[in-house]
Every structure is written in structure tokens, then in C-alpha cells.
Amino acid sequence: MPLSDTTGAPGPEAAGGPLIRFEKVVKRYGDNVVLRELDFEVAAGERVTLIGPSGSGKTTILRLLMTLETVNDGVIWVNGDSLSHMERNGKLVPANEAHLRRVRKKIGMVFQQFNLFPNMSVRKNITEGPVHTLGVSKEEANQRAEDLLELVGLKAKIDAHPTQLSGGQQQRVAIARALAMRPEILLLDEVTSALDPELVAGVLDVLRDVAQTTDITMLCVTHEMGFARDVSHRVLMFDAGRIAEEGTPEQIFGDPREERTRTFLKAVLETG
Ligand SMILES: Nc1ncnc2c1ncn2[C@@H]1O[C@H](COP(=O)(O)OP(=O)(O)OP(=O)(O)O)[C@@H](O)[C@H]1O
Numbered sequence: 629m630p631l632s633d634t635t636g637a638p639g640p641e642a643a644g645g646p647l648i649r650f651e652k653v654v655k656r657y658g659d660n661v662v663l664r665e666l667d668f669e670v671a672a673g674e675r676v677t678l679i680g681p682s683g684s685g686k687t688t689i690l691r692l693l694m695t696l697e698t699v700n701d702g703v704i705w706v707n708g709d710s711l712s713h714m715e716r717n718g719k720l721v722p723a724n725e726a727h728l729r730r731v732r733k734k735i736g737m738v739f740q741q742f743n744l745f746p747n748m749s750v751r752k753n754i755t756e757g758p759v760h761t762l763g764v765s766k767e768e769a770n771q772r773a774e775d776l777l778e779l780v781g782l783k784a785k786i787d788a789h790p791t792q793l794s795g796g797q798q799q800r801v802a803i804a805r806a807l808a809m810r811p812e813i814l815l816l817d818e819v820t821s822a823l824d825p826e827l828v829a830g831v832l833d834v835l836r837d838v839a840q841t842t843d844i845t846m847l848c849v850t851h852e853m854g855f856a857r858d859v860s861h862r863v864l865m866f867d868a869g870r871i872a873e874e875g876t877p878e879q880i881f882g883d884p885r886e887e888r889t890r891t892f893l894k895a896v897l898e899t900g
């Protein structure tokens with residue numbers, strides 16, 4: 629998929645440019661430099677898989693996008709909006725909570741640990757955000773919850789509580805809940821790695837369906853290389869906070885150029 633031309637100054641005028649843009653992003657925890665002047669872009673509708681060894685910064689990238697963390701240097705742009713700054717009277721000023729909420733609304737995330745609200749039914753888990761954050765009517769939110777549960781194969785569980793569901797079912801509800809917010813961007817962080825092996829395929833099938841039936845932009849951290857090959861347009865291999873290699877799934881998995889990528893993939897295939 630060709631990326632849009634992004635030369636020249638970024639900013640609110642970047643309409644038609646990339647949906648996500650990391651520009652010389654630095655993230656440190658104390659002395660630990662996690663991201664080192666990281667640059668990359670994701671086009672609208674693109675599905676990108678992030679791979680790389682433990683500690684290479686994959687989750688940090690997703691958490692920065694969710695505004696759960698802030699950069700130490702550099703800028704992250706989402707649809708032309710900076711996550712750290714906003715425009716006021718023609719000037720860039722530090723982003724306020726309202727600006728962050730507006731950017732965050734575009735983004736949905738599913739984590740490794742199924743974090744459904746335990747005291748709410750499946751229906752309530754899915755309708756809560758649309759009704760309270762987006763101001764959607766209860767009827768519409770209910771209808772959408774039913775449609776999404778159909779998509780993830782759990783319509784019969786609409787009135788169940790999370791504790792009555794398997795880990796795989798909970799994770800499918802978590803995907804439905806994220807989609808209920810109609811995000812432009814879906815972030816997935818090792819969504820199957822806490823699941824019993826026999827439950828993994830069901831969740832990956834749901835995500836394949838999402839990839840096939842929507843034009844949602846996906847950033848996906850996964851060790852499921854078969855899945856990554858099926859759904860992603862592009863694979864980024866991270867090492868020590870930098871992109872060690874990037875390419876199509878065919879190239880990265882079939883003919884990696886970098887030694888670092890080869891040893892990483894070999895290790896994943898041996899343990900996975
Ligand atoms: N809240 C935090 N405080 C301090 N250090 C952190 C914090 N979060 C992450 N780190 C450090 O940042 C580095 C990158 O962590 P990150 O979670 O992004 O790695 P990862 O690529 O997702 O690894 P994994 O494959 O194990 O999930 C690690 O060295 C980690 O210890």
C-alpha cells in the first residue's frame with residue numbers, strides 16, 4: 629500500500645497525509661531509553677504488525693498512542709493532530725484534556741489481559757462507552773452491541789457476566805467493545821497471548837473478519853506470525869527502540885534481510 633507523500637511541515641494541514649505519524653519520538657524511563665528518535669507512518673486503512681523482542685518498545689508505542697504515556701521528545705500525529713500540542717489562535721500550545729479526549733476517541737485498544745468491567749453484563753460492557761462517552765441513544769447502542777456480538781459469535785451471551793465466559797470469549801467481547809466506539813484506529817497488544825491454546829484460533833478468526841469487513845486502521849503486536857501474514861500490509865521489526873527492518877509480511881517472514889530479524893523469528897518459531 630503506497631504511503632501518502634508526507635514531505636513538508638506536518639500539522640493540522642496534513643489532511644490526506646498519514647493517519648498516524650511518529651516523528652523523532654523519544655521515550656525514556658529514567659536512564660532507560662525505550663524509543664530512540666523513532667520515525668514511522670501508518671496510512672488510513674493500513675494494517676501494520678509490530679514484532680520484536682521483549683522490551684523493544686512495542687507496548688510503549690501503543691500506550692503513547694492511547695495517551696496513557698507522554699513522549700519525552702518528538703511528536704506523534706494522529707490525523708494531523710499532535711498528541712502533545714493543539715492549535716489555539718494559530719499557535720501551538722500544550723494539549724489540554726479536551727483535546728486528548730477528542731484524539732483518544734478515534735482509537736480503540738485491546739490488551740493482553742481481558743479487562744472487561746467485571747460487574748457489568750456483556751451488553752452493558754459494550755453499550756456503556758457509546759452511551760456515556762459518545763452520546764449514542766440506548767436503542768442504537770443496543771442494536772450495535774447485538775450486531776457486534778454477532779460478528780464475534782457471541783450473541784447468545786449478551787446477558788452473561790464476564791465471569792461466566794472463557795478467556796477467549798471475554799477477549800472477543802473486548803474486541804466488540806472496542807469496535808462499538810467506532811474507532812478509526814484499533815490497537816491490539818498480544819491479545820491472544822494470555823489464552824489457552826485452544827481458544828486462540830477463535831479470537832484470531834474474529835480479527836481476520838474485522839480486517840476483511842472493515843477499513844479500520846490496525847496496529848497489532850503479536851507473536852502469531854501466521855495471523856500477521858494473513859492480515860497485515862506491513863510488518864515492522866523493532867529492536868532496542870528502533871525499527872531494525874520493515875517490509876511486507878512475505879518479505880519479512882519469507883526473506884528477512886537483517887540478522888536480528890532472522891534470529892528473532894527463529895526464536896519465536898521454536899518457542900511458539
Ligand atoms: N511504566 C514503566 N516504567 C518503567 N519502565 C517501563 C515502563 N513501561 C515500560 N518500561 C520499560 O520500557 C521498555 C519497553 O517496554 P515495552 O513494554 O514497550 O516492551 P515490549 O516490546 O512491549 O515487550 P514485551 O514483548 O515483553 O511485551 C522495557 O525496558 C520496560 O522495562
Ligand SMILES: [Mg+2]
Nearest residue numbers: 686687688817
Ligand atoms: Mg508488550
